[in-house]
Amino acid sequence: MHTVDEQGDVGPAEQCRALIAEAHDAWLRGDGAGTWRALDAAERAAAHTTRPSRLRAEVAAARSAAFLRAERTTEALAAARECLHLAGRATHGHRLRHAVSHARITLATYEPPDDGSGQAPAAALAVLDEIAELRDPGLEDVRSRAITNGLNRRLVAAHRHLDDPEAQTAAWIQVSRARTLSEQLRAQGSVVRQAIDLAERTGQWERGWDYANLPLPSGLERNERVAILAKAARLAWHRGLTSEARELGTRARQASVAIDHPWVRVYAYLGGVIAAAAGTGSIRAALLAYQRCTTRAGHDSRSHRAWEVAQVALEFGLSANAARSFLAATVPGVWAERPWAPFARVVLSDAAGEEPRTEDLAAIDLREHGAADQARVHLARARVAARSGHRVSAVLSLQRARLLLRSWPGRVAEQVEREAATLTGTLPATxxxxxxxxxxxxxxxxxxxxxxxxxxxxxxxxxxxxxxxxxxxxxxxxxxxxxxxxxxxxxxxxx
The missing domain is CATH 1.10.10.10 (Winged helix-like DNA-binding domain superfamily/Winged helix DNA-binding domain)
Incomplete structure (x- = not known):
């Protein structure tokens, strides 16, 4: 790998391509700032070549991929369109085909938009699947992006429909397909991460745990390794596997050294909070470290991760007021406006023994939440009904929670059973x-x-x-x- 300072004796075209490669490597090792520096330098180098359109197209494609990974969607789409525009004026070769494929992936990841039917647009999937199936040497990175982005489009489109067993089966088939396609590719990490998310959404703990413990390639990028370790730690915490949660959370935190991507850092420090809750140190110190792990903008971009941290702290025994203070300090003025805020307020009120607001209970769209979180809502509703003397309503809510948790044992299921025990009792009778x-x-x-x-x-x-x-x-x-x-x-x- 070249670095920016090593390019002095290299021609402008070679220098440009080396900088594009450096930008990609920088991203994989967690150096976001280095990614943008290398791409800016590549843009300058392209301007001094004899074929500026070709090189600028390659830089634009690299930018589109980097912007997409950084979740700067508008800029990613603009860079992809610029690449295709510039490539239209150039003679096609292997590198340019590579760049055009990257640009097509970026566009197909978001266009056309989903229509809410539960199926991703066929035109977008056709592009992504075509590239995912390529076998040309040197296209491993392009194929990896097509595989992971294609899986993501399918799972995002299906998310609100995953209470349907047929939709669940179809989703797992797509995960298996992506896993097969990604063998020996960098995409394996993202496929595993998405599989764990699907297991959480559908309430299949064992399946998620199996994916979290798959052997991964030694060369797996650090970003994905941190994310998978943090997700595995959270699965262990949910199940009550204290020693495993402690080990995995600690490993996630340690693996993040020198990574500056906000989405990775919040995963790592979530792992740190889980490790502390499982016995490695002070939960309050871990919460403070989480607050300081990235910028305000970084936290805002992953505000739901702060809520996941707060939930772990609540289950550890932190008071609802302390959890509210943590959210206010970490994502001030943001979390209360997020789609997950009504759910969070209900859980916090329930943890405090308070009556959840009726409007919050009504505002929760259960289809947006995983099985365990849906069960938490039903548990809160059961407690409200029981306090009001509506035992039948309470029982119905608890039974709904039980059904959601039938393949998700652990902390939430134990809470549901404790509540059920208070309602069953015995009726004195001859x-x-x-x-x-x-x-x-x-x-x-x-x-x-x-x-x-x-x-x-x-x-x-x-x-x-x-x-x-x-x-x-x-x-x-x-x-x-x-x-x-x-x-x-x-x-x-x-x-």
Missing amino acids: AAQRRVLDLVIEGHTNREIGRALGCAERTVAVHVAALLRSSSTTSRAALAAQEVARRALMVAPEL
Whole structure:
């Protein structure tokens, strides 16, 4: 690899291409500032070549890829269009085809936009799939981008539809396809990261854990390694695997040294918070380190990561007020306006034992959240209903939470079961009263119950009156509903 200072004796075209390669290498090692410096120098070198259009097209393609990785979408699309415009005036060769492929990937990643149908636009996928299938030597980086961006387009389009089992199956098929295509390519890291995200969205802990523990190439870029370690640490924390969470979180933090990309740094320091919560040190010191790990703009670009940190701290035992203070200090004026803010306010209120605001509960779109977070919402709703004396509503919410968590064991599932235990209890009743209760639940009258049990109608009435007193209910309907709810919570949901 060349550095900017080593280019003095190299011709302008070779210098330009070496700088493009240096920009790419800088990004992979986590040096964002070095990426932009090298691209600026490459632009200047291109202007002094005998074929400026060709070289400027190559620089524009490199910029489009870098802008896209930095989530500067408008600039990425503009650079991609510039590349295609310049390439139209140049004689095509291998390097120019490489540049044009990069530009086409950038455009296909965002254009045309999704239409909400759950399927990414066919025209965009056709471009990405065509490039992903290329076998030309020297196109490994281009193929990697096409594979990961194509998978991302498919999963983003499907995100709100993933409560449908068929949509889940289709999504996992695409992950498997991308994993096969990415063998021996840099794309493996991004595919694994997206697979873990899909597991969280669909509530499949074991599947996510399997992906998080796949052996990855020794040459995997540091950015992806940090992200995967942090996600693995979070999976371990969710499951209550303390030693694994501690080790993985520590490794994520240590692997981020000298990386300046904000999205990577917040992953790394999320790992640090998880490690602290799992026993490596002070949670408050880890939260402060997270606040200081990047700039205000960097935190704003990943405000949801701050919320993930706050959730870990809440589960560790930090107070809701302390978590609110952390968010206010880390993403001031930002987090309350984010789409996830109503969900965060509900969880914080629930953790504080406060009544969540009705408008926040109503504003939550569950399809935007993973299975465990959906279960947290149902748990909060169950507690609201239970405090109001609406036991049946509470039970229904808890059963919804249980269904979402049937393949996601750990901390949230334990909270749901603790709440269920407070609602089940036992109803003091004699054997005769329980036989009567079984038939009350079925909707039978006292006369019908007496006939079925071979006793007087008056005897049945006495048993029903005793059951009403024991259950603190005032009607047969309320008694039946309460008992059905109690029994429902004693049965595990079917897979």
